[in-house]
Amino acid sequence: MVGGPAVALHGLVKRYDAKVAVAGVDLEVPAGTFFGLVGPNGAGKTTTLRMATGLLRPDAGTVVVDGVDVWRDVVTAKARMGVLPEELRLFDRLTGWELLTYNGLLRSMAREVIDARAGELLDVLGLREAAGVMVVDYSQGMRKKIGLACALLHAPRVLFLDEPFESVDPVSARTIRSVLQRFTAGGATVVFSSHVMETVERLCDAVAILHAGRIVAAGPIDEVRGGRPLEDVFVQLVGASPDAGDGLKWLGSSSA
Amino acid sequence: MARVLLRLKLRLLWAGLRTGGGRGAVGFVLALLWSLVAGVVIGGLFVLARTLDARPATDATAIAFAVVLLGWVLGPVVVAGSEGTLESDRLALFPLSRRQLMPGLLLAAVAGFGGLATVLILVGAVIGMAAPSPLALVTVAAAACHLLLCAGLSRLVTTAISGAVRTRRWRDVALFAGPLLGLSVNVAIQVLTRAAIPTEPGQPGHAAGLVRGIATVARFFPSAPAALAIGYARAGRIGLALLSLVAAAALVVGVVALWGRVLDRVLTSAGTRGGRLRGEARRPLIPRWLPFLPANRLGAVAAKELRLTWRDPRQRAALLAAMFIGFVPAFSLRVFTSTNPRLALAAALPAYALASTATNQYGYDGAAHWTNVAAGDDPAADLGGKNLARLVITAPFVALLAAVAVWRASSLAYLVPGVALAAGAFGMNLGFADIASVVAPLPMPDNPSNVFSAGNSGRGLAAVGPTLGVLFGGLVFSAPLLIVLLVTSSPAVLSLASMGCVLWGAGGWWLGFGYAVRRSLPRQPELLAALSTRAT
Numbered sequence: 001m002v003g004g005p006a007v008a009l010h011g012l013v014k015r016y017d018a019k020v021a022v023a024g025v026d027l028e029v030p031a032g033t034f035f036g037l038v039g040p041n042g043a044g045k046t047t048t049l050r051m052a053t054g055l056l057r058p059d060a061g062t063v064v065v066d067g068v069d070v071w072r073d074v075v076t077a078k079a080r081m082g083v084l085p086e087e088l089r090l091f092d093r094l095t096g097w098e099l100l101t102y103n104g105l106l107r108s109m110a111r112e113v114i115d116a117r118a119g120e121l122l123d124v125l126g127l128r129e130a131a132g133v134m135v136v137d138y139s140q141g142m143r144k145k146i147g148l149a150c151a152l153l154h155a156p157r158v159l160f161l162d163e164p165f166e167s168v169d170p171v172s173a174r175t176i177r178s179v180l181q182r183f184t185a186g187g188a189t190v191v192f193s194s195h196v197m198e199t200v201e202r203l204c205d206a207v208a209i210l211h212a213g214r215i216v217a218a219g220p221i222d223e224v225r226g227g228r229p230l231e232d233v234f235v236q237l238v239g240a241s242p243d244a245g246d247g248l249k250w251l252g253s254s255s256a
Numbered sequence: 257m258a259r260v261l262l263r264l265k266l267r268l269l270w271a272g273l274r275t276g277g278g279r280g281a282v283g284f285v286l287a288l289l290w291s292l293v294a295g296v297v298i299g300g301l302f303v304l305a306r307t308l309d310a311r312p313a314t315d316a317t318a319i320a321f322a323v324v325l326l327g328w329v330l331g332p333v334v335v336a337g338s339e340g341t342l343e344s345d346r347l348a349l350f351p352l353s354r355r356q357l358m359p360g361l362l363l364a365a366v367a368g369f370g371g372l373a374t375v376l377i378l379v380g381a382v383i384g385m386a387a388p389s390p391l392a393l394v395t396v397a398a399a400a401c402h403l404l405l406c407a408g409l410s411r412l413v414t415t416a417i418s419g420a421v422r423t424r425r426w427r428d429v430a431l432f433a434g435p436l437l438g439l440s441v442n443v444a445i446q447v448l449t450r451a452a453i454p455t456e457p458g459q460p461g462h463a464a465g466l467v468r469g470i471a472t473v474a475r476f477f478p479s480a481p482a483a484l485a486i487g488y489a490r491a492g493r494i495g496l497a498l499l500s501l502v503a504a505a506a507l508v509v510g511v512v513a514l515w516g517r518v519l520d521r522v523l524t525s526a527g528t529r530g531g532r533l534r535g536e537a538r539r540p541l542i543p544r545w546l547p548f549l550p551a552n553r554l555g556a557v558a559a560k561e562l563r564l565t566w567r568d569p570r571q572r573a574a575l576l577a578a579m580f581i582g583f584v585p586a587f588s589l590r591v592f593t594s595t596n597p598r599l600a601l602a603a604a605l606p607a608y609a610l611a612s613t614a615t616n617q618y619g620y621d622g623a624a625h626w627t628n629v630a631a632g633d634d635p636a637a638d639l640g641g642k643n644l645a646r647l648v649i650t651a652p653f654v655a656l657l658a659a660v661a662v663w664r665a666s667s668l669a670y671l672v673p674g675v676a677l678a679a680g681a682f683g684m685n686l687g688f689a690d691i692a693s694v695v696a697p698l699p700m701p702d703n704p705s706n707v708f709s710a711g712n713s714g715r716g717l718a719a720v721g722p723t724l725g726v727l728f729g730g731l732v733f734s735a736p737l738l739i740v741l742l743v744t745s746s747p748a749v750l751s752l753a754s755m756g757c758v759l760w761g762a763g764g765w766w767l768g769f770g771y772a773v774r775r776s777l778p779r780q781p782e783l784l785a786a787l788s789t790r791a792t
Contacts, residue, residue: 055626057781075632083630089623089788091560093567094541098560101541105556106631132539134567136424150627 004067006031006158006189007052012061014047021047023213025061029191029206034184036200036221037193038230039210040238045193046086048210049162052191053083066157079107082151086162086193088143092136096127096146099135103150114153121149125175141172148176152183159183161192165199177203197231211238257352261360265367287369295373299380306384314487315471317385321402321483322474324374328406329413331370347523354519358512365407374403381486391489394497398485401504405478408508412515415522428569478507546648553634557641562648564620570700571620574613575649581727582609586657597665600674601741603658607678610650611685612730615692615722617642622699623788635776639690639769646686654678669750673741676754680737683761685730687768692722694776699787733764 007029014022050056063070070077104114208218378399386392485500542559549555
């Protein structure tokens, strides 16, 4: 794929009975960028990413990843993308090493390639010592890291990560950031969702703000920010909550 | 503080009645009924035991006290966390000393269904065993000692394991141990019942000898001094009765003192164990002892299924249940003792059972099935791998039954028909099961309270219905060939019927598997959505 966007979403819609989770998302993610999808809880970030990765069928709209229509040629499209879902459910009675091998074999990779890449990923992500431990015994940060390793194993062109830094300690978060930066430096694309503006500002080249199932702002991060902190722009676009300063005056006054 | 903890326990019991919708109320009523029945029946037996001689009466007391004590000790182990709010390490958060906690915790232990049953049993023991003399006081004191011993030992065990019960390894063992313990009790009762039946008319059964043997073992339990004190008091042997009573009281003091020390440690040490996880071993996903599994998606899924069948307590339990369906009829048919060569046909039983119980092959994957969907849709490899794993699990059991039957009969005449029938039953039923697996996938709960359950109430039929359908449907479809194999002894007909079985099974599997793949290929996101609904 040369020249075109890495990810193109057009008119993406998903309804759950009467509730519209995603109400017509149009978005283009340039190739080789670190792209942040931000929005408050319930904005439709996870639903959008699941539709973009072929895990959830949209009611309407198209998804093109690396030039391949995801819902027309699902196998080719999935071969070009890596996924790390938010609620990271894994076959956690496999060891880290077995889980990586499983993912590699699912994608028809050769055993030698799987072994070599899995070893490198485990080293870089600091999981080498826990390679023979069942994933069910991993901490949340370790689970995210082994999930990331599985998503990277087949060297995808586009990586979709749903809340990759949620519940992750600062050390693991730094490791994940460093791996992702190395990934995009090689020309690949990362699309990740988050509601931590600081992380998005620090990592992303471009950002889209999703609110109530719609994109309310998108573009290069400096353009979206307009010289202000991203959090201020975000709060302004999605609507600020009432000031909580007047209540709870008793907090901190206990002498018991 | 004792009153506070007692009230807390009673409130917990009351909350158990009201929570969980109807299930909480049903559980409460069943537990209450069970306690009343156990207490009244065993207590009533003690009352009836007034007529027994001294030795059998003491034996009965020793056994009953040992059983009650085992219940108090094993109950909290297999039902870990049943009384979560009163777990000792949770109480560490409060500024309470062990002297403040111990009386209340002891009292709270007795205030429950187990306590109710035990008190009823002990009241029966006092009524039935007390001599009409001042020695009756020894009986009452010994019964009280036994109650305290039960509560104290139970608290000692729960306190000692309070940190461990929240670990994954402990839950894995406990989930499996509970139902197995229940099964063991059931088997023990059946063995005792069979032993009581005379082998020949006019002859006594073996029950008396068996009871004597159990009583001898029970006399080594910590419950023995109290039981012996009651027995000696009943026999009027005052010296031995008092000595046993002192021993029982000393045991209670010792257990409570030990519990105090353990409680101190739990209250003053970190509740969770840290430390780095280690396990560098690069064990390959596909076991070396299964070299025929291909190094591709099919082999990966099969290897994953095999590993998870062993490592996941839910899947281990499902396998055990399937084995139960397969092997109980084999025992009833006396495959292991009979010399009838036709019993080699029973080799089909485990194949029939293990294929029929595969009606929810994606259920244990649950939401983790996204891994396969994200890697590109290939239901033929996914379902094929699951089928292959089921075959690998089934084959040794078929071989075992066939080999035993051949060895017992010293005849190979029915070896091929037996294995062919197994292949036919396996293929036909697995074909049905494949269809059920993709048409009605049911996510299994991640953290069930009972590994043999289907999860939430109301899901039982949804979980078991397809299996019952396949068990019945497979039998109907295979019946003609089975009848031919049972009625004929002609080698030519047996050979033809054997070939028919294999073709029948292969055809059934091919049709079922093919339909399941065709149906699920364009519906992988929908299958994932069905598996991602939260199962509790």
